[in-house]
Amino acid sequence: MSLPRLFLLCIFLLCHQPALAASKPWVKLTPLQQEALAPLAKEWDAIPEEQRQPFIRLAKRYPKLTEVQKQRMNIRLQRWSKLTPEQRKQARDKFRSFSKVPIKQREQVRKMVLEDEKLTSPPPTNTAAPTDSAR
């Protein structure tokens, strides 16, 4: 293969790296990706390729999360994957709106929601487990 062709191939591969990972079946994902996306293991191969890409990008961030955050993500990921793109967009919009609320009010809302969560959720079997009981 000539040098220019090799060069173009490398550029192509670099540009399409996430898309290539998203096209892989579950067994071909890296161990790290499998660990991050474990809740989606069963349905991964049935998820359309174009919808897998955001999860591949989530998996890339997974190693940087704390243990508690990892547990929360594992609990929430499956439900998140079931949402339609429109529902996810609405959720992001709400998050953005909530982020614009003054921090004092935000903390009050946060406190209220967490207290409400404690009252409505059954007592946890594992004290170290994060909130967000199975929904």
Added chain:
Amino acid sequence: MNKNLNLSQQKITQLLDRSAAQIGQPVLQRLHHARMQALARYEARSASPALAWAGAWRTRGAPQKTYFFAAAVLLVAVLLGTATYWNQAADSDTSDLDIDIAILTDDLPMDVYID
């Protein structure tokens, strides 16, 4: 003709010296002037910018290995630059991803943001 071919180097030199001795002073002066001009042009060209010389390195018989090595180094540099660029571009274009991560890992339940 044969006589000319048989001329030795020494004879040629003698002939040239004899001919040079017969040249008149005005002609000698013009020749000297032309020589000085040629030398001046040569020195000016030798002092031309390094890039002009560098551009001609390949035509001066540099081995093909050197050319290939230079091309490979350039290729690696471009690839590294491209990879870095795309990684940074992917990271900077992640406002949605950042929010997804926040929703999925925040201490607030996900229901707060989902209808």
